[in-house]
Amino acid sequence: MKLSIKDIQQAHERIAPYIHRTPVLESRALNKIIGCELFFKAENLQKIGAFKARGGCNAVFSMDEASLQKGVITHSSGNHGAALAWAAALRGAPCTVVMPENAPVVKIAAVEGYGANIVLCEPTMAAREAMVAKLVTEQGSTLVHPFDNDIIIAGQGTAAIEMLDQVEGSLDIMIAPIGGGGLLAGTAIATKALAKNTQVIGAEPAQANDAWLGFNSGTRLPEFSPNTICDGLRATVGVRNFEIITQQVDDILLCSEERVVEAMRLIWTRLKVICEPSCAVPLAIIMDQPEQFQGKRVGIILTGGNIDLDNLPW
Amino acid sequence: MKLSIKDIQQAHERIAPYIHRTPVLESRALNKIIGCELFFKAENLQKIGAFKARGGCNAVFSMDEASLQKGVITHSSGNHGAALAWAAALRGAPCTVVMPENAPVVKIAAVEGYGANIVLCEPTMAAREAMVAKLVTEQGSTLVHPFDNDIIIAGQGTAAIEMLDQVEGSLDIMIAPIGGGGLLAGTAIATKALAKNTQVIGAEPAQANDAWLGFNSGTRLPEFSPNTICDGLRATVGVRNFEIITQQVDDILLCSEERVVEAMRLIWTRLKVICEPSCAVPLAIIMDQPEQFQGKRVGIILTGGNIDLDNLPW
Numbered sequence: 131m132k133l134s135i136k137d138i139q140q141a142h143e144r145i146a147p148y149i150h151r152t153p154v155l156e157s158r159a160l161n162k163i164i165g166c167e168l169f170f171k172a173e174n175l176q177k178i179g180a181f182k183a184r185g186g187c188n189a190v191f192s193m194d195e196a197s198l199q200k201g202v203i204t205h206s207s208g209n210h211g212a213a214l215a216w217a218a219a220l221r222g223a224p225c226t227v228v229m230p231e232n233a234p235v236v237k238i239a240a241v242e243g244y245g246a247n248i249v250l251c252e253p254t255m256a257a258r259e260a261m262v263a264k265l266v267t268e269q270g271s272t273l274v275h276p277f278d279n280d281i282i283i284a285g286q287g288t289a290a291i292e293m294l295d296q297v298e299g300s301l302d303i304m305i306a307p308i309g310g311g312g313l314l315a316g317t318a319i320a321t322k323a324l325a326k327n328t329q330v331i332g333a334e335p336a337q338a339n340d341a342w343l344g345f346n347s348g349t350r351l352p353e354f355s356p357n358t359i360c361d362g363l364r365a366t367v368g369v370r371n372f373e374i375i376t377q378q379v380d381d382i383l384l385c386s387e388e389r390v391v392e393a394m395r396l397i398w399t400r401l402k403v404i405c406e407p408s409c410a411v412p413l414a415i416i417m418d419q420p421e422q423f424q425g426k427r428v429g430i431i432l433t434g435g436n437i438d439l440d441n442l443p444w
Numbered sequence: 445m446k447l448s449i450k451d452i453q454q455a456h457e458r459i460a461p462y463i464h465r466t467p468v469l470e471s472r473a474l475n476k477i478i479g480c481e482l483f484f485k486a487e488n489l490q491k492i493g494a495f496k497a498r499g500g501c502n503a504v505f506s507m508d509e510a511s512l513q514k515g516v517i518t519h520s521s522g523n524h525g526a527a528l529a530w531a532a533a534l535r536g537a538p539c540t541v542v543m544p545e546n547a548p549v550v551k552i553a554a555v556e557g558y559g560a561n562i563v564l565c566e567p568t569m570a571a572r573e574a575m576v577a578k579l580v581t582e583q584g585s586t587l588v589h590p591f592d593n594d595i596i597i598a599g600q601g602t603a604a605i606e607m608l609d610q611v612e613g614s615l616d617i618m619i620a621p622i623g624g625g626g627l628l629a630g631t632a633i634a635t636k637a638l639a640k641n642t643q644v645i646g647a648e649p650a651q652a653n654d655a656w657l658g659f660n661s662g663t664r665l666p667e668f669s670p671n672t673i674c675d676g677l678r679a680t681v682g683v684r685n686f687e688i689i690t691q692q693v694d695d696i697l698l699c700s701e702e703r704v705v706e707a708m709r710l711i712w713t714r715l716k717v718i719c720e721p722s723c724a725v726p727l728a729i730i731m732d733q734p735e736q737f738q739g740k741r742v743g744i745i746l747t748g749g750n751i752d753l754d755n756l757p758w
Contacts, residue, residue, distance in 0.1 A: 153467045155489065159557070174716045175469065236713075243473065395753065399550075402488045402749035404716045435716035439709065444753065 133280045133374065135323035138287035138316060145187040145285060148220060152176050152289075154296045155432075160400040164413075165420055167427045169301070170397075171293040173434065174405050178212040178240065180362075180434030181289050182276075185312060186213030188285030189274045190221055198223040201271035205229070205251075205258035208237025209362060209434050210276035215246035226271065228261045230254075234361055236438040255353065255366055277310025278368030287316025289431055294324050302426040305331045305412040307433055308341045308382065309363040311371025317431065318378035328429075332375060332382040333412040335360050335390060341367040342382045345375065359387055359443060362408030362434060383422075385414035391443045393417055397432070404435040407443065447594045447688065449637035452601035452630060459501040459599060462534060466490050466603075468610045469746075474714040478727075479734060481741045483615065484711075485607040487748065488719050492526040492554065494676075494748030495603050496590075499626060500527030502599030503588045504535055512537040515585035519543070519565075519572035522551025523676060523748050524590035529560035540585065542575045544568075548675055550752040569667065569680055591624025592682030601630025603745055608638050616740040619645040619726040621747055622655045622696065623677040625685025631745065632692035642743075646689060646696040647726040649674050649704060655681040656696045659689065673701055673757060676722030676748060697736075699728035705757045707731055711746070718749040721757065 155170040173181035190202065201224035204214050211227035218225035225246040229238060230253035241248055251261045266273050275282065290304065304325075306317045311332075318330045334342050338356030350372040356364045367375070375382075385393075394410035397403065412430045416423045469484040487495035504516065515538035518528050525541035532539035539560040543552060544567035555562055565575045580587050589596065604618065618639075620631045625646075632644045648656050652670030664686040670678045681689070689696075699707075708724035711717065726744045730737045 153489075175467075177472075179716050398718055398753060402493050402718045404712055404718060439712060439756075439758065442753075 133283060133319060135319060137280070137284040138291060138320050141188040141284040142288040142291055144191050145184055145288065148177070148187050149183055150176055151292055154293060155401050155403065157400045160396065163396070164416060166416065166423045166425055169293070169297050169427070169429045170401060171289055171429065171431045172403060173289055174403055174409060174432050175435070178209065178216050179436045180209035180213065181286060181313060181431065182209040182213035182434070183216060184288050185282035185285035186210065186217040186274070189281045190214070190217035190223065192281055193272065197272050201225060201269060202274050203228070203262060203265055203269065203271045204274045204276055205262050206276050208233050208240070209436060211246065212237065212240040212244060214274055215241050215244035219245050224271070226265060226269065228258055228265070230258065234438050237436055240436060277312035277365065278370050280370065282312050283316045283371065283374070285316070286313040287320040290317040290320035291324065293429055293431070294321065297429060299427065300325060301328045301429040303329045303331055303423065304429045305333055305415070306431040307363055307408055307411040308332045308334050308367060309408065310365040311341060311367040311375055313431065313433065314379060315371045315374035318374060322378050329380045330378065332379050333415045334382055334384055335363060335411055336384040336386055338363050339384055341372070341375065342384055344372055345379070345382045348376070359390060360408040360411060362406060363411065383415045383419060385411060385418045389414040389418050395444060403432070404437065405432055406434050406437040409433045409435065447597060447633060449633060451594070451598040452605060452634050455502040455598040456602040456605055458505050459498055459602065462491070462501050463497055464490055465606055468607060469715050469717065471714045474710065477710070478730060480730065480737045480739055483607070483611050483741070483743045484715060485603055485743065485745045486717060487603055488717055488723060488746050489749070492523065492530050493750045494523035494527065495600060495627060495745065496523040496527035496748070497530060498602050499596035499599035500524065500531040500588070503593070503595045504528070504531035504537065506595055507586065511586050515539060515583060516588050517542070517576060517579055517583065517585045518588045518590055519576050520590050522547050522555070523750060525560065526551065526554040526558060528588055529555050529558035533559050538585070540579060540583065542572055542579070544572065548752050551750055554750060591626035591679065592684050594684065596626050597630045597685065597688070599630070600627040601634040604631040604634035605638065607743055607745070608635065611743060613741065614639060615642045615743040617643045617645055617737065618743045619647055619729070620745040621677055621722055621725040622646045622648050622681060623722065624679040625655060625681040625689055627745065627747065628693060629685045629688035632688060636692050643694045644692065646693050647729045648696055648698055649677060649725055650698040650700055652677050653698055655686070655689065656698055658686055659693070659696045662690070673704060674722040674725060676720060677725065697729045697733060699725060699732045703728040703732050709758060717746070718751065719746055720748050720751040723747045723749065
């Protein structure tokens with residue numbers, strides 16, 4: 131069945147009591163530097179420090195009691211794991227998170243802090259999926275895939291619903307990063323339904339450009355080895371996500387690693403909020419390709435703020 | 445004439461079109477660590493990155509056109525200077541800021557960025573005041589004192605008005621840092637008028653405890669040499685401020701420098717916002733004296749987020 135705006139609106143009703151309605155931040159000084167009017171939906175101020183709380187909450191609160199008691203399981207480079215652990219704890223359900231060995235310490239600690247059981251594995255998508263399959267068989271728990279999953283996509287799309295309601299006037303462009311594509315797919319469905327003249331753009335680091343390659347060739351890359359500072363965007367875009375993105379997203383743009391660090395620092399100094407590298411990719415793209423954004427009103431979803439303060443990239 | 449809640453309410457009407465109504469942030473994880481229910485009024489997300497935008501804006505927008513054209517002048521370790529420069533620019537008025545030589549580079553750059561003329565001086569209150577007096581005589585400009593000034597106190601008090609409106613239910617305690625005392629004096633008047641059962645507490649680093657010494661002896665210290673990481677709290681409490689604080693504030697509490705850094709890091713990691721050391725003093729005090737705050741609902745004004753990212757204290 132096709133995922134629609136109604137699913138996202140239902141998800142929003144379901145999760146609204148548990149999540150923050152995060153603010154939309156603006157900075158006139160930053161607008162002057164960048165040359166367009168920027169609106170930042172601050173999901174780094176969301177529960178667990180990332181938009182992933184939305185999807186995780188939607189998944190857990192859509193489950194029946196009997197399935198919940200057998201537990202939920204997922205694999206995640208970090209934020210989805212924390213989100214699922216947090217949401218499971220809200221309903222008193224057991225939760226297991228399979229994490230790549232190279233996940234940031236701060237993200238592993240966060241998942242532990244929400245009371246989940248952590249299993250480390252090799253940092254490849256294949257290893258993550260194999261470990262999860264094994265544990266699902268052993269535990270009888272329910273897999274909540276971090277992105278290739280309609281219930282997660284619907285949850286992530288709720289950030290765009292809120293943002294379109296919070297910004298006065300229309301947006302010319304809505305831009306969100308792509309890791310597995312859950313956020314971008316949900317954002318595209320919500321935006322195209324509620325603001326049909328707003329262009330939707332996906333943001334990807336050039337060194338993790340699997341979605342860009344697939345979008346431009348018409349065929350999804352099933353496996354890919356990214357090499358980017360953006361630890362939240364190392365996943366390969368999902369099947370379901372790729373389908374929605376090719377149908378509803380207007381374009382995918384790329385940026386350099388250096389620009390990500392520069393954009394991240396600008397967000398810290400001008401918006402006064404902590405963001406992780408992945409979160410700075412949309413702004414980096416605007417800085418790398420200013421002519422496409424000049425004078426436009428641009429909505430950016432700031433995805434998360436979970437970063438190790440002892441390992442800053444400057 | 446006695447400063448009252450009406451002056452603060454008028455200030456709020458005057459400045460509301462120009463400032464951000466900043467969000468009140470909460471973190472359940474942080475509440476669990478600290479052991480009370482904390483509400484953070486995020487003035488680090490305010491225009492110019494600090495609550496001082498409120499006072500500066502109130503001062504400039506209270507002036508007549510003729511005085512404005514001769515310009516405004518002030519001395520400031522940073523945020524008030526940026527606030528006055530920003531507000532003066534909104535009305536097209538010239539602005540001069542006298543700054544101590546040891547002010548953070550990032551704060552000097554901010555004042556320059558708003559188009560003000562900067563004059564550096566020795567880092568003592570006496571040197572700052574002497575330089576300003578000389579320039580006022582030469583320029584005919586209007587001195588907008590950073591804190592010892594009713595129009596500034598009224599402006600700073602508007603943050604508390606908003607916060608009391610934004611938090612559902614009552615607060616047991618409202619706590620704000622003391623540098624010159626503008627924020628604490630305004631906060632005390634607003635809080636005592638609108639929420640008479642809420643205790644008002646001033647927060648000071650033990651190594652800049654001039655207000656605490658004055659509060660407990662009944663006599664303001666006219667001069668003092670602080671030695672604290674909290675560059676925003678190095679000013680000596682003002683005459684007008686001391687008068688209001690001794691009348692309306694319930695207590696002043698102290699904290700160690702080490703605890704300030706620890707509290708600052710907690711704010712960064714748990715609330716995902718950038719704050720400067722001064723801004724972390726209320727939380728540091730709660731951590732240093734937990735028994736006084738246990739289980740209470742506490743409002744904290746996060747004062748500012750202007751910090752040099754290349755000189756972090758960890």
